[in-house]
Amino acid sequence: MRLGSVIFGVVVWVLIATQALAADKVIIEPPAAGSISPEQGLQAWSRVYEVASHPRCANCHTGASDKPMWSGPSYGTTRAHGMNIRAGNSRIGAETLLCSTCHTTLVTTGTDDNRVPHAAPRVAAPWMLAPVDAHWFGKSSVEICEQLRDPERNGGRTDIEIAEHLNHDVILHWAWNPGGGRESAPYSLQEHVNDILAWGAAGFPCPS
Ligand code: HEC
Numbered sequence: 047m048r049l050g051s052v053i054f055g056v057v058v059w060v061l062i063a064t065q066a067l068a069a070d071k072v073i074i075e076p077p078a079a080g081s082i083s084p085e086q087g088l089q090a091w092s093r094v095y096e097v098a099s100h101p102r103c104a105n106c107h108t109g110a111s112d113k114p115m116w117s118g119p120s121y122g123t124t125r126a127h128g129m130n131i132r133a134g135n136s137r138i139g140a141e142t143l144l145c146s147t148c149h150t151t152l153v154t155t156g157t158d159d160n161r162v163p164h165a166a167p168r169v170a171a172p173w174m175l176a177p178v179d180a181h182w183f184g185k186s187s188v189e190i191c192e193q194l195r196d197p198e199r200n201g202g203r204t205d206i207e208i209a210e211h212l213n214h215d216v217i218l219h220w221a222w223n224p225g226g227g228r229e230s231a232p233y234s235l236q237e238h239v240n241d242i243l244a245w246g247a248a249g250f251p252c253p254s
């Protein structure tokens with residue numbers, strides 16, 4: 047009898063846990079090769095660019111400047127991160143002041159994590175600046191397009207690997223649900239993944 051209820055409890059818990067995961071799950075379904083025209087590929091790219099250049103993404107993709115940016119409607123003016131923050135070669139501020147001093151790492155991600163406006167955003171992963179090569183802030187559509195399709199500068203990834211990376215990265219789940227009065231990145235994570243895959247299936251066309 048007791049064993050029965052323990053097993054029942056475990057089964058219910060597993061069902062709830064897998065449902066919670068499923069809600070967040072992104073489906074990676076690459077379109078068949080040749081099914082996306084170059085024009086459709088370029089349209090998908092222009093939406094990818096809207097996302098990449100949005101403050102929720104570009105504020106961390108600031109290249110060799112070493113400085114995260116504060117930009118977007120919630121900041122009013124565009125400026126470098128206050129308090130003279132530098133990411134350093136470590137990209138986590140190990141050389142000066144660790145990002146995690148303020149952007150503390152959460153154990154799990156909830157809906158209420160970043161309610162307070164102007165507090166340091168927190169996610170269930172170490173907060174850090176993007177690699178120097180992935181410099182998007184202030185860059186044009188062509189520049190970002192050429193960087194992102196170049197395995198030498200995109201972390202050696204194919205379009206499917208970029209899509210998988212986007213799915214697993216909890217920072218991105220934050221970018222589409224930032225809280226604290228911050229504007230979300232455009233479209234949705236699923237639409238962004240679909241656009242990356244469509245762009246890849248069309249042969250990674252870039253605007254000229
Ligand atoms: C002394 C505390 C502190 C440290 C250390 C710190 N930050 Fe921040 N950071 C903040 C606060 C506070 C905000 C939010 C400011 C606001 O919304 O007005 C912020 C916001 C940001 C944003 C903007 C997010 C967005 O899109 O709204 C980025 C990017 C960022 N920090 C990156 C970093 C990185 C990378 C490091 C380490 C190299 C770092 N921060 C270290 C306090 C800190």
Ligand code: HEC
Nearest residue numbers: 102103106173174175176177180199200201217218221231
């Ligand atoms: C808190 C800072 C931060 C924010 C905000 C952020 N990124 Fe990143 N991004 C990173 C870091 C760190 C890496 C390197 C991680 C890795 O390679 O595993 C990265 C790597 C990437 C890559 C791998 C490609 C490459 O050229 O290396 C892609 C794609 C990417 N980010 C997309 C996005 C998108 C899209 C958004 C917004 C929806 C975003 N990022 C927002 C920090 C950030």
